[in-house]
Amino acid sequence: MRITRLTAMAGVFALAMAAAACGGGDDSGSGSASGIVGKASKDKKLVFGVKADQPGLGLQTGGTYAGFDIEIAKIVAKGLGVPETGIEYKTTVSANREPFIQQGQVDVVIATYTINDERKKVVNFAGPYYVAGQDLLVPIASTITGPETLAGKKVCSVSGSTPAKRIQTDYKDAKLQQFDSYSKCVTALAAGSVDAVTTDDIILAGYAAQDQYAGKFKVVGKKFSDEPYGIGVKKSDTEGCNKINEILKASATDGSYTAAWNNTLGKSGTPAPELDVTKLTNCA
Amino acid sequence: MDVFSDSANIDTYVTGFLWILKLTAAATVGALVLGVLLAGMRVSPIPVLRGFGTAWVNTFRNTPLTLIVFFCYFGLYSALSLELSDDIDTNNYWLGVIGLSVYTAAFVCEAIRSGINTVPVGQAEAARAIGMSFIQTLTLIILPQAGRAVVAPLGSIFIALAKNATIVGTIGLMESSSAMKELINANGDAVFPIFFVFAGTFAIFLIPTGYAFGWLANRLAVKR
Numbered sequence: 001m002r003i004t005r006l007t008a009m010a011g012v013f014a015l016a017m018a019a020a021a022c023g024g025g026d027d028s029g030s031g032s033a034s035g036i037v038g039k040a041s042k043d044k045k046l047v048f049g050v051k052a053d054q055p056g057l058g059l060q061t062g063g064t065y066a067g068f069d070i071e072i073a074k075i076v077a078k079g080l081g082v083p084e085t086g087i088e089y090k091t092t093v094s095a096n097r098e099p100f101i102q103q104g105q106v107d108v109v110i111a112t113y114t115i116n117d118e119r120k121k122v123v124n125f126a127g128p129y130y131v132a133g134q135d136l137l138v139p140i141a142s143t144i145t146g147p148e149t150l151a152g153k154k155v156c157s158v159s160g161s162t163p164a165k166r167i168q169t170d171y172k173d174a175k176l177q178q179f180d181s182y183s184k185c186v187t188a189l190a191a192g193s194v195d196a197v198t199t200d201d202i203i204l205a206g207y208a209a210q211d212q213y214a215g216k217f218k219v220v221g222k223k224f225s226d227e228p229y230g231i232g233v234k235k236s237d238t239e240g241c242n243k244i245n246e247i248l249k250a251s252a253t254d255g256s257y258t259a260a261w262n263n264t265l266g267k268s269g270t271p272a273p274e275l276d277v278t279k280l281t282n283c284a
Numbered sequence: 285m286d287v288f289s290d291s292a293n294i295d296t297y298v299t300g301f302l303w304i305l306k307l308t309a310a311a312t313v314g315a316l317v318l319g320v321l322l323a324g325m326r327v328s329p330i331p332v333l334r335g336f337g338t339a340w341v342n343t344f345r346n347t348p349l350t351l352i353v354f355f356c357y358f359g360l361y362s363a364l365s366l367e368l369s370d371d372i373d374t375n376n377y378w379l380g381v382i383g384l385s386v387y388t389a390a391f392v393c394e395a396i397r398s399g400i401n402t403v404p405v406g407q408a409e410a411a412r413a414i415g416m417s418f419i420q421t422l423t424l425i426i427l428p429q430a431g432r433a434v435v436a437p438l439g440s441i442f443i444a445l446a447k448n449a450t451i452v453g454t455i456g457l458m459e460s461s462s463a464m465k466e467l468i469n470a471n472g473d474a475v476f477p478i479f480f481v482f483a484g485t486f487a488i489f490l491i492p493t494g495y496a497f498g499w500l501a502n503r504l505a506v507k508r
Contacts, residue, residue, distance in 0.1 A: 095465050098472035121473040154372065159456060160466025175372045178456035180465075193362040 011034060028247045031107060036107050036233055040080035049092035049106035049232075053181060053228035056206025056265045057112055065089045068202075069110045071260030072129055076108065076231065079247030094161065098122050101232055108244075109232035112163060112203065115282055124237055125230035125282040126244035129257075130273065133223030135162045136199035137189065139216065144196055146222040150174035153195040156185035163199045182207065190216065200227050205270060230282060241283035249277045286473045288481065293467055300463030301485060307380055307449040308460065312442055314385030321391025324422055326397055337393065349451050373457060374491040379454040380452030389443050395437045399430030404508075428468040432504045439497025443490050460485070 004043035039045055050069050051058035058069040070089070077087050091098055092111050100106045101123055103146040104160075115125045136155075138144045144153065159178035167176050177194050185197040186207050197204065200217060208217045228246050233240045251257040252275040261272040287293055325337035336440050344352065356379040360366040368378040410419040453462035464482045468475050 095475075097469045099475050119472040126437070141341065159453065159458060160460040160469045164309065165466075165470070177372050177376075177464070180454050180462070184454075188357065188362060191358070191362045193358075206456060 013052055019040055023188050033209060034079065036195060037080065037243050039107060040077075044082055044087075045086040045088065046077055046080065046082050046108060047088045047090055047106045048077075049097060049100050049109040049111055050089050051111045052091040053094075053183060054203050054206055055210050056267075057203060058110075059206075061092060067206075067266070068130075068260060068264040069112065071264055072231070073110050074110070075251045075256055075260060076110070076244055079250065080243065089188070094158075097232065101234055104234075108240075112200065113230050113232050114227045119232075119240060120282070120284065121204055121233055123232040124235050124241045124284050125232055126241045126280070127248065127282065128228035129231065129275065129281060131276075132202045132227040134183045134198060134225040134227065135204055135223055136220040137186070137197040137204040137217050138165055138195065138220060139189065139192075140193065140218050140227040142218075142269040144220065146197035146220060147171050147174075147224050150196065154193070156188055156194040156197045158185070161199065162227070163225075167198060186213070186217075202265060205265060209265075209267060228279075235284070238283055245280040245283060248275065248280060251275070252277055253257040287467060287471045287478055293471075296458070296463045296466060297460075297481070299484075300458060300460035303377070303452075303457055303459040304446065304449045306377065307384060307452055307457075308442070308446045310381045311384035311388060311445055311449065314381060315388035315392050315445065318385060318389035322393035323396035323400065324427075326393065327400055327422070327426075329418060340386075340395055341390045344387050345394070347387075349383070349387050350454060351447055352387050353380060353451050353455055356380065356383040376452070376455050376457045379455060380449075380457055384445060384449060384452070388441060388448070391441045391444075392438065395434045395441060396427075397428055398437070399432075399434035400426055402433045402437070403429045407444075413487060429506050432506050435499035435504055436497055439494065440500070443493055443497075446490060446493075447486065484485060 013079050025230060036046060039253075050065055050067075051062035054067065057067040058065060059067050073087065073089070074084065077084070080252065088099070091102065092106065092109060094111075097109050097111060097113060098119065101109055109123075113119075113125075115133075119125070122248050136147070136150075138143060144150065145149075147167075150171050154177050155171075155174045156165055156177045156179060159180055164176060164178055170256065177185075177188070182197070182199060182203065185194065189197050190195045190213065199206075199278055201221075201223060204219045207213065208219055223282070233244070242284055248257070251260075257275050258272045266272055288297070322337045322340055325333040326341070328334060328337075357376070360376065360382070361379055366379075367375060369375040407425055407429070408421055412427045415444035416424070450459055453459050456462075458466070460482055464478060465476050471478065
């Protein structure tokens with residue numbers, strides 16, 4: 001009896017491992033036929049992975065998504081010949097972006113997705129379509145003027161994120177409070193429990209522009225890092241990656257990129273950035 | 285597996301599980317003490333205490349733990365300025381222990397109360413007949429027998445507690461699940477290995493714990 005039970009347990013475990021291994025390994029062997037260009041022209045449908053909790057970038061209200069990332073998604077979809085009705089948005093969080101792309105749960109990820117070398121190993125990045133930088137959000141009357149004035153102050157960021165890590169390694173005098181979402185950080189900032197919130201300037205600008213916080217917070221405006229935001233597709237889909245870069249180039253000249261900015265983040269008063277088409281060179 | 289050859293990552297992993305261990309240890313003590321007190325209240329002859337015990341159990345057993353922990357930070361600390369330490373991590377740790385303790389105490393209380401029901405009523409009657417007070421009856425006669433009857437269910441509660449401890453990550457303690465997210469965020473190429481190492485570590489610690497409680501339950505059981 002005991003042996004039967006143990007064998008059954010081992011069997012279940014082995015099955016689970018095998019299933020997981022399949023999930024992890026299925027990014028290989030998908031040629032250009034299953035790439036996004038092929039899928040877009042055949043099905044007229046694409047699934048975009050976007051953030052759902054970042055005002056100004058990707059924010060879900062009810063069933064609809066809005067923000068700069070969403071506008072970029074629309075530009076990309078249009079360039080690939082997918083009508084707006086063929087776009088499906090899927091909420092991704094930072095931790096599941098790579099698995100979603102690898103397993104084909106989403107076709108394209110546009111979710112404040114910083115291009116870095118580890119990620120390049122498993123994902124093909126088009127873009128950057130925007131270069132953000134780490135900055136600080138503080139109450140209007142705060143004396144904090146930049147990262148070097150953070151000694152002894154409580155700084156909030158999302159646990160495990162790149163900005164949180166940078167505070168831990170480069171600004172050790174600051175006390176780091178971590179939460180699992182930026183909205184909690186902003187709530188704590190409003191309550192005075194932390195002195196500053198830190199992450200990419202573009203995300204902070206989105207929170208500062210929210211109605212309930214109007215006139216309460218300011219973004220310090222001193223970038224202390226470069227975070228190039230890319231558009232992730234499957235590692236094997238170089239064709240799709242290059243195609244997206246072409247679409248981005250076109251959008252910079254025909255004004256749709258500027259329009260996308262003005263309709264979303266531009267509302268906080270920040271003028272539209274210049275899309276640097278010479279840097280669209282990350283496709284593998 | 286090169287994620288786990290980097291000493292900084294090993295450090296994140298070890299610190300994460302150390303926090304879980306510390307949270308579980310402190311909250312086990314807290315929940316056990318509170319839970320026994322609550323169980324005593326729920327069987328006491330004083331209506332106010334009975335009502336208090338019932339209210340506690342019904343409130344905390346039916347509130348999501350995430351909300352309780354969230355309230356510990358934004359309610360106790362942020363709004364009511366209950367500061368337990370100057371150090372942010374230590375402060376969050378104790379806030380987490382409070383949240384886990386009050387939540388788990390509700391389950392401990394119910395387990396012990398069910399144990400009390402296994403003690404034959406004649407025992408209490410006999411104790412009263414020889415002139416023992418309620419407190420004496422409870423602590424000398426009923427609870428020792430009740431406790432032995434509920435070792436196995438208490439074991440399940442504490443195993444659940446160890447896993448629930450990951451929820452304290454929502455208020456910023458870098459416990460194992462936050463540590464896992466951090467590693468996944470930095471090493472997008474190794475999501476599955478990281479996941480299996482973290483899930484496996486829980487299993488390696490908790491499966492033997494389960495057997496240990498089973499063995500203990502057998503050994504301590506009151507043979508009637």
